[in-house]
Amino acid sequence: MKLSELKKQEEAIVKRVNATGDLKQRLASFGLLKGANIRVIDFALGKSTIEIMVDGTLLALRKSEAENIEVEPKWAVTVAK
Amino acid sequence: MGCNSCEIDKKPQSGLGAIKIALAGQPNVGKSMLINAMSGGNRVKVGNFSGVTVDKMEICFEHHCHHFDLIDLPGTYSIDGFTQEEKVAKDFLMNEEYDLILNVVDSTNLQRNLLLTCELLELNKKMVVALNMADEAKKDGIDIDIEQLQKILGVKVIMVSAKTGEGVDELLDTMHDIVDSGKREHNNLIYSDPLEEEIIKIRKFLDEKGFSYKDWSNREVAIGLLFEQESLYKELHDNPIMIELYPLIRDSLTHIYTHHETKNIKEIKAVEHASIARGIALEVVKQHSISKSLTLTQKIDSVLLNKYLGIPIFLFFMWGLFQLTFTFGNYPMDYINSAIGAFGDFVGSHITNDNIRSLVVDGIIAGVGAVLLFLPNIIILYIGIALLETTGYMSRVAFLLDGFFHKFGLHGKSFIPLVTGFGCTVPAYMAARTLKSEKDRLITLFILGFMSCGARLPIYVLFTGAFFSEAESGNILFLIYISGALLGLIMAKVLRVVVFKGEDEPFVMEMPKYRLPSFKLIWHTVYSNAASYLNKAGTFILLASMIIWFSSNYPKQPELEKIYSVKIEQASTKVAKNRLATELKAKELENSYLGKIGKFSEPFFAPLGFDWRLSVALEAGLAAKEVVVSTLGVLYSVGEVDETSKSLKDILHKNLNIPIAMSFIVFVMIYLPCFAASRVFTKEAGGIKYFVYLFLFTTTTAWVLSFITYRVGLLIFGA
Ligand SMILES: Nc1nc2c(ncn2[C@@H]2O[C@H](COP(=O)(O)OP(=O)(O)OP(=O)(O)O)[C@@H](O)[C@H]2O)c(=O)[nH]1
Numbered sequence: 001m002k003l004s005e006l007k008k009q010e011e012a013i014v015k016r017v018n019a020t021g022d023l024k025q026r027l028a029s030f031g032l033l034k035g036a037n038i039r040v041i042d043f044a045l046g047k048s049t050i051e052i053m054v055d056g057t058l059l060a061l062r063k064s065e066a067e068n069i070e071v072e073p074k075w076a077v078t079v080a081k
Numbered sequence: 082m083g084c085n086s087c088e089i090d091k092k093p094q095s096g097l098g099a100i101k102i103a104l105a106g107q108p109n110v111g112k113s114m115l116i117n118a119m120s121g122g123n124r125v126k127v128g129n130f131s132g133v134t135v136d137k138m139e140i141c142f143e144h145h146c147h148h149f150d151l152i153d154l155p156g157t158y159s160i161d162g163f164t165q166e167e168k169v170a171k172d173f174l175m176n177e178e179y180d181l182i183l184n185v186v187d188s189t190n191l192q193r194n195l196l197l198t199c200e201l202l203e204l205n206k207k208m209v210v211a212l213n214m215a216d217e218a219k220k221d222g223i224d225i226d227i228e229q230l231q232k233i234l235g236v237k238v239i240m241v242s243a244k245t246g247e248g249v250d251e252l253l254d255t256m257h258d259i260v261d262s263g264k265r266e267h268n269n270l271i272y273s274d275p276l277e278e279e280i281i282k283i284r285k286f287l288d289e290k291g292f293s294y295k296d297w298s299n300r301e302v303a304i305g306l307l308f309e310q311e312s313l314y315k316e317l318h319d320n321p322i323m324i325e326l327y328p329l330i331r332d333s334l335t336h337i338y339t340h341h342e343t344k345n346i347k348e349i350k351a352v353e354h355a356s357i358a359r360g361i362a363l364e365v366v367k368q369h370s371i372s373k374s375l376t377l378t379q380k381i382d383s384v385l386l387n388k389y390l391g392i393p394i395f396l397f398f399m400w401g402l403f404q405l406t407f408t409f410g411n412y413p414m415d416y417i418n419s420a421i422g423a424f425g426d427f428v429g430s431h432i433t434n435d436n437i438r439s440l441v442v443d444g445i446i447a448g449v450g451a452v453l454l455f456l457p458n459i460i461i462l463y464i465g466i467a468l469l470e471t472t473g474y475m476s477r478v479a480f481l482l483d484g485f486f487h488k489f490g491l492h493g494k495s496f497i498p499l500v501t502g503f504g505c506t507v508p509a510y511m512a513a514r515t516l517k518s519e520k521d522r523l524i525t526l527f528i529l530g531f532m533s534c535g536a537r538l539p540i541y542v543l544f545t546g547a548f549f550s551e552a553e554s555g556n557i558l559f560l561i562y563i564s565g566a567l568l569g570l571i572m573a574k575v576l577r578v579v580v581f582k583g584e585d586e587p588f589v590m591e592m593p594k595y596r597l598p599s600f601k602l603i604w605h606t607v608y609s610n611a612a613s614y615l616n617k618a619g620t621f622i623l624l625a626s627m628i629i630w631f632s633s634n635y636p637k638q639p640e641l642e643k644i645y646s647v648k649i650e651q652a653s654t655k656v657a658k659n660r661l662a663t664e665l666k667a668k669e670l671e672n673s674y675l676g677k678i679g680k681f682s683e684p685f686f687a688p689l690g691f692d693w694r695l696s697v698a699l700e701a702g703l704a705a706k707e708v709v710v711s712t713l714g715v716l717y718s719v720g721e722v723d724e725t726s727k728s729l730k731d732i733l734h735k736n737l738n739i740p741i742a743m744s745f746i747v748f749v750m751i752y753l754p755c756f757a758a759s760r761v762f763t764k765e766a767g768g769i770k771y772f773v774y775l776f777l778f779t780t781t782t783a784w785v786l787s788f789i790t791y792r793v794g795l796l797i798f799g800a
């Protein structure tokens with residue numbers, strides 16, 4: 001599943017970051033790499049930009065970047081809510 | 082040993098035992114604030130978003146009779162960062178001489194901060210880690226096991242708070258002791274098993290050969306080699322041991338590549354560091370309660386970043402700010418105005434020499450006074466900008482506007498320099514360094530001038546105040562700023578399509594936690610800006626007013642005066658006398674040096690509705706925008722006959738009309754920023770050629786749009 005497909009407040013674990021070079025490195029330096037815990041906080045109008053929380057950091061991403069991040073949702077968490 | 086207090090601006094002499102410390106850390110962790118706390122001043126700028134510091138800055142001070150020389154560096158998420166300001170940090174850390182790295186870390190976000198700490202440790206320099214924001218960590222129920230962290234990292238760790246001053250003394254003493262002691266602790270990090278195996282292999286080989294390099298341990302050399310540290314390879318290049326090492330390294334790398342399933346060493350490094358950081362965080366951080374500040378931030382975000390309300394709320398804030406700027410700013414204005422008028426009358430009545438009186442009253446007091454009048458407006462505007470910068474809202478707006486900006490070919494992050502531009506264009510040009518893509522940066526540089534800087538505010542307030550009712554003026558002001566910004570966006574799109582075609586830059590940005598700005602922080606920003614405004618009024622504007630006065634009064638025309646004095650004598654009524662005197666003044670002005678310059682350029686400006694006075698004011702405004710107002714002040718006060726002090730606003734109202742005023746505002750809004758800004762632009766854009774483009778670009782746009790405004794204005798309001 002793609003990060004961009006998560007819903008508000010859904011939590012997930014990053015499986016893969018499909019990016020190369022600079023972007024991959026940049027995402028990694030924000031802690032956004034395989035194994036990171038994320039949660040979607042908010043979307044801007046038209047889902048063009050997404051705010052997520054990565055291990056305690058708030059990050060803003062564009063949809064086009066979020067589409068390249070594969071995640072596995074933590075269903076248990078959402079169901080329990 | 083005597084303590085000589087250290088001079089602030091003098092380059093410190095390292096020879097005299099000052100210890101040189103480089104502050105490195107991720108953005109927005111409080112490096113700059115910590116420097117202020119350590120040096121007991123307010124010398125470096127602090128703000129709550131990533132990328133406040135964009136250039137290195139040296140601060141020198143004394144503590145317990147030791148000289149410290151601190152270098153504030155821009156924050157960087159990773160040493161291999163790629164925006165311009167991150168490169169400044171990298172270049173300094175890699176290439177300059179210094180005694181110690183002070184790695185500032187946000188203790189409420191240890192895990193991510195440790196990614197950089199790992200990279201810094203691999204530089205093998207003396208280092209101390211400052212766990213900043215101790216106060217916030219305490220509030221959020223975060224406990225960090227310092228002893229254990231020290232053990233893992235192998236360097237001294239100290240808990241501090243730049244806000245409360247906790248731990249700052251201890252930090253300074255520790256840093257001094259560590260620089261004094263000759264020895265450096267070696268890098269202690271433990272990597273993943275497959276990597277460790279290879280490190281040990283190479284280290285063993287180096288040990289067997291009896292190899293040693295600088296003060297590095299052989300383990301550190303092995304890590305440097307496997308992580309392909311360029312500088313290390315360069316230095317070892319001619320060392321015979323390399324012949325035997327190469328096959329070993331190649332072999333080891335192959336193993337590492339297979340394990341990590343990639344051949345990209347940077348990626349491997351990132352993964353290694355991430356797992357070290359995660360491990361450390363698990364081991365040393367105890368979170369007793371859920372983080373209050375993060376929860377609060379999310380609550381505020383759910384309102385301010387609301388899908389539908391976010392942008393209207395932002396616009397409302399801006400509107401409110403300009404309303405306040407106008408209405409609140411106008412209360413003291415009347416007092417200041419009458420005070421300046423009374424002062425002028427008072428001084429005038431004590432000077433007997435006509436020429437000197439005119440210079441002082443019509444030149445200096447009229448010019449400088451016209452600028453001083455707007456200090457309250459400027460202060461309110463700066464309070465608004467300071468709030469935006471220190472609360473954390475700035476990055477939110479960048480988030481809200483990114484989608485919109487994107488459509489115009491701009492990057493969401495451009496918002497930060499653009500907002501800075503509402504204050505002053507000079508730092509705004511510098512702030513554009515945080516944009517990674519060169520094209521994004523150039524586009525931003527080109528349109529930054531459309532964001533009206535604080536110095537243009539007086540012109541707007543003056544003209545809107547002269548032609549619109551008080552109730553309308555705030556709205557008009559808001560409209561001026563918004564249309565400037567919109568125009569900037571449209572121009573960005575044009576530039577993107579025509580000149581700077583290219584790939585989209587990804588948008589990834591950290592959103593800081595909301596912080597309640599301390600009064601001190603706001604006060605400092607506002608105070609320093611107001612002080613520099615006053616300072617400029619007292620020096621630069623004063624000088625400019627004198628020049629304008631002189632060139633509008635000379636050469637003297639005795640013949641003209643003679644003719645008119647006869648005519649005035651003969652006139653029978655008082656009205657006729659007055660009319661003739663006014664005529665004389667006007668003729669004299671027209672024939673002065675300035676009048677001639679104005680007349681010369683008048684044809685260029687005439688289609689826009691400007692007479693020669695407005696033309697001269699605009700030209701003088703190329704030096705600094707405050708000069709536009711002071712020039713108008715001098716020109717119209719020299720031209721006045723009756724000596725009762727009238728406000729410039731009323732004089733303008735009498736002499737001009739709405740279409741001219743609108744056209745003038747539009748021209749001011751668009752044309753070239755001041756001289757200082759032009760210089761910085763040239764430097765940041767990378768050449769005089771860009772300045773020529775900027776000049777042509779802004780002047781043409783300004784002329785065309787003013788022309789349209791004037792003509793449309795004439796149609797609507799009549800002459
Ligand atoms: N509560 C608290 N806030 C702090 C502390 N230190 C810094 N801050 C706040 O953190 C924010 C960032 O501070 P800066 O000093 O500008 O950070 P920086 O590391 O220089 O940031 P860049 O220049 O962008 O790299 C500001 O809003 C400060 O008020 C601290 O010890 N406690």
Ligand SMILES: [Mg+2]
Nearest residue numbers: 112113133134
């Ligand atoms: Mg800083």
